[in-house]
Amino acid sequence: MKSLVILAKDSNYSLALVNKAQPHVTDGYCLVKLKAAALNRRDYWISVGKYPGIKDGITLGSDGCGEVTDGPAEWIGKEVLINPNVNWGDNPEVQAANYTILGTPENGTLAEYIVVPEDRLIEKPTHLTSEQGAALPLAGLTAFRATFTKAQVCKGDRVLITGIGGGVSHFALQFAKAVGAEVYVTSSKEEKLQKASKLGAKAGFNYRDKDWVKQAAAQVGKFDAIIDSAGGDAINDYLKLIKPAGRIVVYGSTTGKTQGFDLFRLFWSQVSLMGSTMGNDAEFQEMVRFVSNHQIIPAVDKIYPFDQSVEAIQSMATTDQFGKIVLSF
Structure with a gap:
């Protein structure tokens, strides 16, 4: 599968589209075939080496919308958003010491497939397109x-x-x-x-x-x-x-x-x-329900094909966009 990774060698950083093996599903996890993935400012900072925890070869991306193709039967075929939180912890007031976000240091959503725990998934609000849905998780x-x-x-x-x-x-x-x-x-x-x-x-x-x-x-x-x-x-x-x-x-x-x-x-x-930083898992669920109830539509500034993901991240060197930049698979 195609993945956008950060190459980090001797304080030199670059982006590359590479082929990786499709990840395997284990108990309690789901395989999601990405339809769209949104970019965040952190993706740009990672690409230029100005973010903590950068690892060579890690797939970038925190936001994704896609279809579940493997995992527990109740999820198969559903179009979902991915909660980018990793290990928020038990305290709703503040994240745990080992808290991270998808896309560094763990593999993220800028790939054709991703495996995530099923508790990271929520069904996409029906009024949103895949691209609009992908724009929602981290920033929302x-x-x-x-x-x-x-x-x-x-x-x-x-x-x-x-x-x-x-x-x-x-x-x-x-x-x-x-x-x-x-x-x-x-x-x-x-x-x-x-x-x-x-x-x-x-x-x-x-x-x-x-x-x-x-x-x-x-x-x-x-x-x-x-x-x-x-x-x-x-x-x-x-x-x-x-x-x-x-x-x-x-x-x-x-x-x-x-x-x-x-x-x-x-x-x-x-x-x-x-x-304020990100939000806990309960707030993520509340946020998606709020977006559904109020029929809120994310502003998508530009959609790039996934093959142009390097150019899309490089475009974030400026702050000209209004809303989100999204990659379409």
């Missing part, structure tokens, strides 16, 4: 936990979602809208702000504008919750925009550490500043 789970478990977004809340256009942020927008929140977004690109508006964002702010914080304060006032992927010095801006006792949730740090962190504003405003 991360967004669901950040939006609901951490930020506790509910009807009527004013929510700011930063860096709109990424897989997680566009799901957070759709999830918050689905429960009746009033959602605002930021981006450095007007095109992305316009696309967010079509998904239901009430307004957007270009964070390249020096006075974007004043613009947001004048238009909205204060936010009940802010969901962020960038970190960096923008955290101090968010502290100016959050309501007293509001919630700021950070699930990434693409702009690095915060310099001169405004600790006084944090404690005086009684603000909760929380980190």
